[in-house]
Amino acid sequence: MRINKFLAESGVASRRAADKLIEEGKVKINQKICKLGDEVDIDEDIVTVNGAVVSLVKNYDYYIMNKPKGYVTTVKDDKDRKTVMDLMPPSKKRFFPVGRLDYDTEGLLILTNDGDLTYRLTHPKNEIPKTYSVKIEGNVTEDDLNKLRAGVYIDGVKTKKSTIKIVETMQGFTKLNVVITEGKNRQIRKMFEKINKNVVFLKRIKIGDLTLKGLNRGEVRKLNPREVDYLLNL
Numbered sequence: 001m002r003i004n005k006f007l008a009e010s011g012v013a014s015r016r017a018a019d020k021l022i023e024e025g026k027v028k029i030n031q032k033i034c035k036l037g038d039e040v041d042i043d044e045d046i047v048t049v050n051g052a053v054v055s056l057v058k059n060y061d062y063y064i065m066n067k068p069k070g071y072v073t074t075v076k077d078d079k080d081r082k083t084v085m086d087l088m089p090p091s092k093k094r095f096f097p098v099g100r101l102d103y104d105t106e107g108l109l110i111l112t113n114d115g116d117l118t119y120r121l122t123h124p125k126n127e128i129p130k131t132y133s134v135k136i137e138g139n140v141t142e143d144d145l146n147k148l149r150a151g152v153y154i155d156g157v158k159t160k161k162s163t164i165k166i167v168e169t170m171q172g173f174t175k176l177n178v179v180i181t182e183g184k185n186r187q188i189r190k191m192f193e194k195i196n197k198n199v200v201f202l203k204r205i206k207i208g209d210l211t212l213k214g215l216n217r218g219e220v221r222k223l224n225p226r227e228v229d230y231l232l233n234l
Contacts, residue, residue: 003027006040006047008115010054011094013075015119026050060114061093062223062231066215067109073100084109087220098122099183107132107204108212110231111220117231121207127160127181128208128234134176135201136192139169144195152194154184159191173200208234 001009007018007027018027025033028048029040040047047054065087067073072083075096084097088111098110098118112118121128145166151158163179178188189199205212210227223231 001040001042003029003034003038003040003047004036005115006042006056007049007054008119009056010047011057011096011113011115012049012054013115014096014098014122015115016122017096018115021049057093057113060112060117061091061095062114062117062228063088063095063111063220064210064212064215064223064227065109065111065220066212066217067101067106068218069104069106072103073097073109084111087218089220100185101204102186102189102202105202105204106217107202108207108210109204110207110210110223120234121231122183124160124182126234129179129181129206130183130204131206132178132180132188133167133201133203133205134178134188134192134199136174136176136197136199138172138174138197140166140174140176140195140197144197147195148191152191154187154190154194157184159184159187162191177205207231 003022004015004018007013008015019036021027022034022036026049027034029038029045042056065084067084072081074083075085077083093113095111095113098112099122101109120126145164149162149164151161160182165177166174167177168175188202192199
C-alpha cells in the first residue's frame with residue numbers, strides 16, 4: 001500500500017496532507033525517513049509520524065456539519081483562529097474535513113477518518129457535483145452567466161462547466177444556485193469577479209444529493225447508514 005494511502009486510512013490526514021508530512025520528513029517506515037511513493041507492508045512494517053506509531057483504522061466514522069462563518073476548515077490553524085474541529089464532539093479518534101470551505105463561507109461540510117472517501121470526493125477527476133447558494137450585489141444578465149457556465153480562467157486555469165440558475169431577484173441583490181464539480185480556492189467568488197460581481201453570501205447546500213436538511217448552523221451529526229452508503233457509491 002502506498003504510504004500516503006496508508007496514512008489516510010490510518011486517520012492521520014488526507015492524502016494531500018499526508019504527502020506534505022512525507023515531504024517534511026515527518027514520516028518513517030521502520031525508523032527510516034520515507035519518500036513520496038514508498039510502499040508499506042501493512043503486516044510487517046512499522047510506520048511513525050513525528051515518532052508516534054500509526055495503524056490502519058478498521059472502523060470509520062462520518063459526520064456532516066453545517067459550518068458557520070468565522071471558522072477555518074482545517075485541523076489546526078497557525079493564526080490561532082477557530083477551526084471546524086472546535087465544533088466536533090469530543091473523540092479520541094482523529095478526523096479531518098473533506099475539502100474546504102472558506103473562512104467566510106458556510107454550509108455543508110463532511111468530516112471523517114476515511115482517507116479513501118476523502119480522496120474520491122475531492123479529486124477533480126471524479127467530478128462530484130457541489131451546489132452553492134450564492135448572493136451577489138446587483139443584477140446579472142444571462143449573457144454574463146453563460147460566460148461562467150462555459151468556464152472562465154482563474155489563475156491561468158479554465159474552470160469546468162457549471163450550472164447556474166437565478167433563484168430570486170431582490171432590491172440591489174440577486175440570489176442564485178451554482179453547481180460546480182471542482183473546488184479551486186475561492187472558486188465561486190473568483191468566478192463572479194470575472195463578471196465584476198461581488199459575492200456577499202456563499203453557502204454550500206449540497207454534495208451530490210446529500211443536503212443539510214434538519215441541521216442548524218453550527219450543528220454536527222453522524223451520517224446515517226443510508227447516507228454513508230450513498231457517499232461511498234458516488
